[in-house]
Amino acid sequence: MNVSWLDGSAMYQIFPLGLCGAPHENSWDWSNTWNAATRPVRRVDRILNWIDHLKKLGINSIFFNPVLQSDTHGYNTRDFYTLDSRLGSNEDFAEVCQTLHDNGFRLVFDALFNHVGRGFWAFRDVRNNMQNSRFIDWFKGIDFRRNTPCNDGFYYKAWRDNWDFPELNLENDEVIEHILGAIRKWEDLYRFDGLHICMTEFLPQKFIERIRKYCSEMGAGLGGSIAFVSEVFDGIECSQFLSKEMAQSAVNIELRNSICDSFNQNNIFELAYTLNRQFGPDGIYKNIPMMNFLDNHNFPRFETAVDRKELVPLGWSLLPALPGFPCVYYGSEWGVEGYSAEDHWVMRPAFEKPEWNELTSCVQKAFEARKNSPALRYGSYRQIFQAAEQLVFERESCGEKIVVALNISEYDYKVPIKPGHGFASFEGISGGFDDLLSGNECHYDGDFYLPPLSVMFLRKK
Secondary structure, three states: OOOHHHHOOOEEEEOHHHHOOOOOOOOOOOOOOOOOOOOOOOOHHHHHHHHHHHHHHOOOEEEEOOOEEEOOOOOOEEEEEEEOOOOOOHHHHHHHHHHHHHOOOEEEEEEOOOEOOOOOHHHHHHHHHHHHOOOHHHEOOOEOOOOOOOOOOOEOOEHHHOOOOEEEOOOOHHHHHHHHHHHHHHHHHHOOOEEEEOOHHHOOHHHHHHHHHHHHOOEOOOOOEOEEEEOOOOOOOOHHHEOOOOEOEEEOHHHHHHHHHHHHOOOOHHHHHHHHHHHOOOOOOOOOOOEEEOOOOOOOOHHHHOOOHHHHHHHHHHHHHOOOEEEEEOOHHHOOOOOOOOOHHHHOOOOOOOOOOHHHHHHHHHHHHHHOOHHHHHOEEEEEEEOOOEEEEEEEEOOEEEEEEEEOOOOOEEEOOEOOOOOOOEOOEEEEEEEOOOOOEEEEEEEEEEOOOEEEEEEEO
16 A cells, blocks of 8 residues: 655655745636747746755655646646646746656645636636537536626536635546546656645545556656545545555644644643554554645644744654654745735745755754654654653664654653553663764663753664
C-alpha cells in the first residue's frame, strides 16, 4: 500500500498563483486564442529562485497547489488541460518542472474534481446554448425550469450553494474520460510524481478507485508509480479513504490541530492521545505515510496560530520526528504570519525570493536529522512518558532507536522513573546518547532531564 518515496519525503508546499505574484483575476481570452492583452505571462520561473533554498533546507519533494486555468484563486477551474495563463504556458511550466526534476525534486500536483468554476468551458457552453448544449449531463442538477441567483436561466447544483462552483457529474463516463485525459497530459508534459486530490469525501468511491488505478499504471517523473494523497476537507477521519484501491496517504488535519491546541493550552495530553491513536501499536494510520503539517493555505500560519511565540521553533523541530512525512508551507520556515477566512490571497503571499533566519536554521537541523535517521523516517511509534507539558516517545527502525523528548515548559523537567505498566509508567533510559539536534553527547542512568523549551532527538550509541 505504501509508496516508498512518500515515506522518505520532506515536502514543501507552494501556491504558485500567490508566490509568483499573479493578478487575482484571470483575463483569459474565452476564444482560447491569445491576444496582446491576455496572452500567457511567464511568471512561473520565480519558483526556480527556491531551488538552492530548498536543497539547503533538506526538501526533496514539492507540492504545487492548483496551477490550471481558473477564474480567480485556482480552485474554480476553467480548463483541466491548460496552465493558468497568469503563470505562463504549458511549455513554460514543463521547463520549470524539468529543471526541478533535474535537481532531484519529486513533484505533487493539486487536483480538484468535485466542482469547477463558472468559467469552465463546458459550463459556458451550457450557459450559451442552454437546452441545445451537449454538455448538460456534465453537471449535477441542471434544471431549466428554475433559475439561480446569478440569473443563468437554469438551475445547477453548486457546492454548498456557492454559485462559483458548479458540481461535476462524476457518474458520467465522458466527464471521467475527460479528467483521465487531463491527468495523462499532465504526466506527458510535466512528469509529475504525485496527485493530491481535494475533498475526497465528496467524490464517488468508484471514481476515486478509477483515478488510483489509472495513476498506478502510469510512470512517475522520477520513477515508480504516481502517488495518491487524499484530502478530507470536512473531517479528521481519513482511514476510510486509505486502502490499496484508494489513497496511499492523506493530509493529517487532526494532528495539526492537536499540536496547536496542546501548545496553546499548555497541555500535551491531546497531542499524546492523537499520536497514540494514529500511530501507536493499534494506530489507525500505522505504517501509512500521512502528510503532517503545521499550516497551509487553509489554516493560520503556525507563527500566528501559536500564542506563545517561543514554542514556534519547538513545533518545527517536532514535526520531522513524527510518523509520516513533514510538509512545510512556503514562507513559514522563516516565520511568515497571517490568516484570513475571507481573503484567500492573505494566505498566498508573493515573494521574489526566500529568506533565511534563525527559525529556518532550526527547521533545517530537524530535517537534516530526519534525513540521516531511518528510525525518524520509517520507524514505529511508542509513547514512553507523558506529563502536562512533556512528551517522550521512541521511534525504531533498521536497528536504530531514537528517543524524542519534548518540553514546552519554561523550566527544567526531571522525567521520573515510575514502575508499572501503561502511560503513567516510565522505566527510564540509560547509557550514552547523541542528541541529533544539538550535536551534544548525553549520558543517563535512569532519570533524565529535559531542558526548558526544548526538543531532543536522542540516539543511543
